[in-house]
Amino acid sequence: MEESFKYHIPEDIPANERTAFHGAAAAAAKAGKKNFNFGGKTHPVTMKKDTATKIADFLVSVSYTHL
Numbered sequence: 001m002e003e004s005f006k007y008h009i010p011e012d013i014p015a016n017e018r019t020a021f022h023g024a025a026a027a028a029a030k031a032g033k034k035n036f037n038f039g040g041k042t043h044p045v046t047m048k049k050d051t052a053t054k055i056a057d058f059l060v061s062v063s064y065t066h067l
Helices: 015-030 049-065
Strands: 035-038 041-044
Touching (some): 015 035, 015 049
Antiparallel strands (some): 035 041
């Protein structure tokens, strides 16, 4: 896996919530935060800001494609 796409997803995040977790992690990384809340827990931001920007840009493009 390319270095810029490595980040930690806790094992306790259910498979059906991982996309939402990615979105929350990306938003926090893009905002320069050190931690974010998801599922009632605080998680450290382990995603690089450039990766977060790529994810956010992709999610926006997918959203507009499916309108």
